[in-house]
């Protein structure tokens with residue numbers, strides 16, 4: 001049995017979350033969440049940049065039911081590298097209520113890809129956030145994208161807003177649907193109609209294969225207030241950014257909790273209150289239906 005020691009200062013996920021006041025529509029999908037280990041059963045990768053607390057599939061499924069979601073999309077976390085065993089185990093025990101996005105290297109075989117497809121995998125994740133991963137050459141990533149495209153899978157990309165100009169040519173050459181994690185991490189202290197965020201809007205406007213997760217206000221917010229202590233109007237500085245994306249591209253947005261929220265530094269949100277962020281960025285029933293049900297169902301269960 002392997003013992004792991006958490007990264008110093010690690011914040012564990014919030015136990016005993018509230019019941020959201022916002023009632024999720026039937027069939028709602030939490031389209032961005034992770035499983036961590038448990039490390040004793042699914043060891044963390046040697047090349048990881050952090051060691052988390054455990055966050056098991058059973059704990060994830062309990063949260064899903066408590067919050068009122070119907071399904072999950074589980075995204076491979078960088079602490080597991082390219083070993084997708086914990087994720088695949090969660091899919092296998094999900095009763096068809098979960099899909100997955102994996103991390104693979106160029107040595108993955110076609111048989112492995114086929115078998116992951118049968119298990120419910122529908123995408124690969126390419127990560128460009130330097131604090132999370134070592135650099136992977138773009139030709140290797142493009143080769144992987146070309147191999148997963150025939151399966152109907154998509155590519156999930158995680159990057160910081162300042163790096164979009166440099167990554168533009170690579171992203172716009174990808175042959176699949178492209179899903180951006182956490183709105184490409186805008187700096188929300190800059191104007192919502194400023195140069196940086198306009199480039200992201202342009203990316204989505206000019207490339208109809210690009211989708212965005214309007215998730216992670218708890219990571220992007222600077223002025224808060226956090227989703228804690230009954231606050232149902234949290235992270236107000238993030239609202240204009242997320243709402244602009246939802247209202248401009250209503251058919252290409254997804255929402256997820258990001259549970260168990262790796263690497264948060266100053267607080268851990270109450271996931272029930274985090275769900276209450278949704279109506280602030282998707283104010284009508286029609287937008288909520290697309291964001292939470294229609295879009296993820298089409299992309300992952302279509």
Ligand SMILES: O=C(O)c1cc(C(=O)O)oc(=O)c1
Pocket residue numbers: 076077078079132181219258262263
């Ligand atoms: O910002 C992060 O630290 C972060 C990390 C990971 C991961 O380690 O996979 O995933 C996320 O969605 C966000």
